[in-house]
Amino acid sequence: MGYCFSDLTAACQDDWRAYIEHDFVRALGDGTLDQGAFRHYLQQDYLFLIHFARAYALAAYKSRTLADLRQAHEGLRAILDVELGLHVDYCRDWGIAETDLAALPEARATLAYTRYVLDTGHRGDLLDLHVALAPCLVGYGEIAGWLKAQPFTVRGGANPYDAWIAMYESDDFQAAMGAELEWLDARLAEVTPRRFNELVEVFRYATRLEIDFWQMGLDRAD
Numbered sequence: 001m002g003y004c005f006s007d008l009t010a011a012c013q014d015d016w017r018a019y020i021e022h023d024f025v026r027a028l029g030d031g032t033l034d035q036g037a038f039r040h041y042l043q044q045d046y047l048f049l050i051h052f053a054r055a056y057a058l059a060a061y062k063s064r065t066l067a068d069l070r071q072a073h074e075g076l077r078a079i080l081d082v083e084l085g086l087h088v089d090y091c092r093d094w095g096i097a098e099t100d101l102a103a104l105p106e107a108r109a110t111l112a113y114t115r116y117v118l119d120t121g122h123r124g125d126l127l128d129l130h131v132a133l134a135p136c137l138v139g140y141g142e143i144a145g146w147l148k149a150q151p152f153t154v155r156g157g158a159n160p161y162d163a164w165i166a167m168y169e170s171d172d173f174q175a176a177m178g179a180e181l182e183w184l185d186a187r188l189a190e191v192t193p194r195r196f197n198e199l200v201e202v203f204r205y206a207t208r209l210e211i212d213f214w215q216m217g218l219d220r221a222d
């Protein structure tokens with residue numbers, strides 16, 4: 001006993017690295033990503049963020065303490081007031097209007113990932129739901145840090161994706177990731193080996209679905 005978040009990534013190391021170091025991420029870093037692929041990703045990410053917000057509403061419903069309820073409320077507020085607002089502005093800069101976003105058909109990879117998270121939350125408890133959400137929040141924070149450390153990463157005006165990287169390396173996003181890690185470490189410290197193995201499976205599926213999400217962008221898959 002006495003698990004922590006890094007035990008989850010260690011238990012699915014190959015999938016975790018394949019997600020963090022995906023070709024989509026590398027091409028964002030060196031600025032060579034196909035712009036049509038990025039636009040497709042941005043559109044699907046709008047739909048993703050709407051379901052991500054719903055998952056925090058589910059976390060509120062699943063909360064047994066006032067502290068957990070407040071945390072879920074803050075997560076939902078941050079997605080609605082900050083992340084989705086930034087996303088809509090950012091899409092506009094890429095020539096995608098908000099009215100177009102609202103009418104988008106959902107790609108299968110978006111559907112699979114978001115509904116997996118919501119289903120995991122419905123059938124499980126708050127910890128299952130947080131573990132299913134961890135690849136999103138912790139993963140993107142780690143991706144920003146990984147890109148920063150890569151020699152091929154181009155920053156500033158020479159990289160059309162610089163603002164995307166900056167969003168996830170921002171103090172706000174990194175602080176949200178830190179708070180989530182703290183919450184997960186406290187809960188994982190108390191689980192049995194059997195429960196930990198169940199959570200590893202949830203984490204592995206969610207990580208694989210994040211890999212599929214990057215690939216969906218690269219392939220412009222519907």
Ligand SMILES: Cc1ncc(CO)c(N)n1
Pocket residue numbers: 045048049135136137140210213
């Ligand atoms: C698919 C996906 N995962 C994670 C994040 C980070 O919030 C995002 N915006 N999109």
